[in-house]
Amino acid sequence: DAMVIQNPRYQVTQFGKPVTLSCSQTLNHNVMYWYQQKSSQAPKLLFHYYDKDFNNEADTPDNFQSRRPNTSFCFLDIRSPGLGDAAMYLCATRGTDSYNEQFFGPGTRLTVL
Amino acid sequence: GEDVEQSLFLSVREGDSSVINCTYTDSSSTYLYWYKQEPGAGLQLLTYIFSNMDMKQDQRLTVLLNKKDKHLSLRIADTQTGDSAIYFCAESFTGKLIFGQGTTLQVKP
Numbered sequence: 001d002a003m004v005i006q007n008p009r010y011q012v013t014q015f016g017k018p019v020t021l022s023c024s025q026t027l028n029h030n031v032m033y034w035y036q037q038k039s040s041q042a043p044k045l046l047f048h049y050y051d052k053d054f055n056n057e058a059d060t061p062d063n064f065q066s067r068r069p070n071t072s073f074c075f076l077d078i079r080s081p082g083l084g085d086a087a088m089y090l091c092a093t094r095g096t097d098s099y100n101e102q103f104f105g106p107g108t109r110l111t112v113l
Numbered sequence: 114g115e116d117v118e119q120s121l122f123l124s125v126r127e128g129d130s131s132v133i134n135c136t137y138t139d140s141s142s143t144y145l146y147w148y149k150q151e152p153g154a155g156l157q158l159l160t161y162i163f164s165n166m167d168m169k170q171d172q173r174l175t176v177l178l179n180k181k182d183k184h185l186s187l188r189i190a191d192t193q194t195g196d197s198a199i200y201f202c203a204e205s206f207t208g209k210l211i212f213g214q215g216t217t218l219q220v221k222p
Binding site for chain 2: 004006031033040041042043045048050090092094099100101102103104105106107109
């Protein structure tokens with residue numbers, strides 16, 4: 001089945017230790033998104049790629065970076081995680097269908113010790 | 114800026130109807146969406162409605178859109194315990210989704 005896969009599902013890191021979260025998709029969608037979702041809050045868009053074009057949200061901290069080496073993969077790098085970065089990180093993709101549906105992965109739960 | 118608001122919690126009995134409400138601010142949104150999130154999982158699109166429609170029905174789900182009042186609702190008929198989840202309303206703005214805070218639906222047996 002075509003899908004959005006996120007690895008790992010659970011990630012524990014130490015304060016200040018860089019961490020990379022991974023997303024891959026078999027949908028061949030040209031748009032990929034990274035969202036941060038804190039407990040009991042709405043998902044908040046961090047950035048997205050339209051093909052190779054990177055689009056950062058204005059309020060995304062510099063601590064968050066992203067890479068998209070090819071259509072299928074997208075990475076979220078947190079350079080120096082703080083306690084406030086503990087959250088669920090959701091990857092989503094979108095194709096060019098008529099109603100702009102975004103397909104979400106299961107998320108990676110990040111814990112910062 | 115764009116803003117989407119929902120009530121935070123709804124509790125119903127199994128078999129009853131559930132109605133989850135949402136208000137949004139961007140009148141230029143082309144599509145409005147309802148996503149479902151089960152514990153520890155990602156978001157799953159339940160249904161969507163095009164902005165020139167007033168109502169959309171899909172099996173147990175009915176979406177009502179009042180564009181004048183910028184009000185969207187999701188009705189779930191014959192609510193089951195498997196419907197217990199967080200429901201997010203979202204509007205589409207320049208290709209991005211703006212989500213509400215989510216409504217936790219609790220279904221009591």
